Amino acid sequence: xxxxxxxxxxxxxxxxxxxxxxxxxxxWEPEVSSFVVESQGDTVLLDPLAPHPSARNVWSRLDAxxxxxxxxxxADHVRDIDPFVHWYGATAYGPWRFERGxxxxxxxxxxxxxxxxxxGLRALYDGRGLGETPVYLPEQRALVxxxxxMAPGGLLRVYWSPILEQATLPALHAMLDLPxxxxxxxHGQPVHGRADFEAALEREPWSRPTGA
Numbered sequence: 001x002x003x004x005x006x007x008x009x010x011x012x013x014x015x016x017x018x019x020x021x022x023x024x025x026x027x028w029e030p031e032v033s034s035f036v037v038e039s040q041g042d043t044v045l046l047d048p049l050a051p052h053p054s055a056r057n058v059w060s061r062l063d064a065x066x067x068x069x070x071x072x073x074x075a076d077h078v079r080d081i082d083p084f085v086h087w088y089g090a091t092a093y094g095p096w097r098f099e100r101g102x103x104x105x106x107x108x109x110x111x112x113x114x115x116x117x118x119x120g121l122r123a124l125y126d127g128r129g130l131g132e133t134p135v136y137l138p139e140q141r142a143l144v145x146x147x148x149x150m151a152p153g154g155l156l157r158v159y160w161s162p163i164l165e166q167a168t169l170p171a172l173h174a175m176l177d178l179p180x181x182x183x184x185x186x187h188g189q190p191v192h193g194r195a196d197f198e199a200a201l202e203r204e205p206w207s208r209p210t211g212a
Contacts (some may be wrong), residue, residue, distance in 0.1 A: 003015050003016065003017045003051045003052070003055040003057065003058050004016040004017070005058060005196070006190070006191070007058055007139045007188040007190055008140070008142070008182060008184070009138060009141075009181075009182065010036070010140070011037060011038040011039060011139060011140070012036070012037050012038075012137065012142060012182075013035075013036050013061075013117075013171075013189055014033045014034060014035050014036065014141040014184070014191075015033070015036075015051060015055075015058045015180045016031055016032070016033045016034075016190060017031065017032070017035050017049065017052075017055075017095065018031055018050055020058050021165050025159065031187075032049055032186050032187055033184070033186050033187075033190040034046070034047055034048040034049050034186075035047065035144055035184055036062070036067070037119060037121070037137050037139075037140060037142075038065060038119075039119035039120055039121070039137065039138075039139045039140070040051055040119050040120045040139070041119075042065065042068045042069055042119040043065045043067045043068050043069075043116040043119075043123060044067065044068070044069045044070070044071055044073070044117070044118055044119045045067045045069070045070045045084060045090070046071050046135065046144075047071075047072060047073050047074070047077040047142050047186060047206065048070065048080055048081070048084055048147055048209075049079060049080055050080040050083060050084065054097065057148050062088075062205050066088045066090075066097045067084065067088045067090045067117035068088075068089070068090055068091070068118060069090050069091045069092070069093065069117070069119065070084055070085065070090050070092045070093065070094075070183070071093045071111065071118075071121065071146070072092070072093065072094030072095060072097065072108065072111075073093065073094075073118055073132055073133055073135065073145070073146035074132040074133075074146035074147060075095040075097065075098045075102060075130065075131075076092075076102060077186075078094060078098065078102060078108075079170075080093075080106045081094070081106055081108075082104050082105050082106050085106045091102075091109070091118070092106050092107070092108045092109065093108055093110075093112070093117055093118075094109075094110070094111055095108070095109050095110070095111070095133070095156070096108075096110035096111075096112075097128075100165060102124060107170075111131070111194060112122050112133070113125035113130075113133060117135065119137075119139075120138055120139065121136065121137055121138075121140065122136045122138065123135055124136055124143070124171075124175060125171050125174075126148045126168065126171050126172065127161075127163065127168035127169070127170060127171030127172065128148065128161050128163070128167070128168055129163070130168075132145070132146050132148045134146070134148060134175075134176055136180065138211050141179055141181040141182065142180055142181065142182035142184055143175060143180050143183045143184065143185070144184045144185075145180070145184070145185050146186055147159055147185070147186065147187065148168075149165060149185050149197075149200060150185055150186075150187040150188050151185050151187065151188030151189040151190070151192065152187070152188045152206060153187075153188070154188065154189040155187075155189075155201040155203075156183065156185070156189075156192045156196045156197065156199070157200050157204070157206040158172065158200055158205045158206065159202060159205060159206050159207060160199065160206060160207050160208040161205075162203040164205060169201060172197075174202060175197075176197075176198070177187075180194060180196075180197075180205035181193065181194055183196060183197045
């Protein structure tokens with residue numbers, strides 16, 4: 001079994017595969033992306049979803065540069081952190097609280113906005129009450145989101161929140177102060193540019209409830 005691999009920039013790549021929990025009617029597309037960045041002597045996994053054991057194209061690449069750290073951007077993305085920590089002995093970073101039943105066995109070093117992470121990565125505030133902590137990759141000039149931005153049908157959009165106008169959009173606009181070139185998202189088309197991000201801030205958010 002081969003899983004899609006895509007190189008984005010030097011030291012930055014992704015693998016993409018269907019998520020086994022996806023069901024018809026879900027407001028996200030079945031394929032999700034996991035990201036790998038090599039920076040300042042570290043190899044960091046971002047929100048990894050383990051591919052099938054037969055996906056040797058992914059596993060051989062990970063084995064060639066074993067992960068030294070794993071960063072989870074959102075509580076419900078802890079999914080496969082335990083096996084990755086077990087296989088590679090990587091240090092783990094992520095949310096400081098979880099929904100009932102979602103907590104991994106691995107003890108994570110909490111990540112808060114402004115924190116500096118392995119590889120020189122920086123945690124950002126996205127105006128959602130710490131439900132998600134996007135990261136900035138300075139060497140690759142990239143922003144990485146869990147679910148706060150999605151690209152259903154290939155179009156980059158901000159995921160709706162009840163504090164969209166008051167907090168989320170101002171926080172996202174503040175990210176324009178960073179010199180990024182890429183925007184990476186887990187759901188939908190995974191790789192976008194700065195102009196796509198700017199356009200997303202002006203268009204209708206994704207998954208706005210009826211009447212909201």
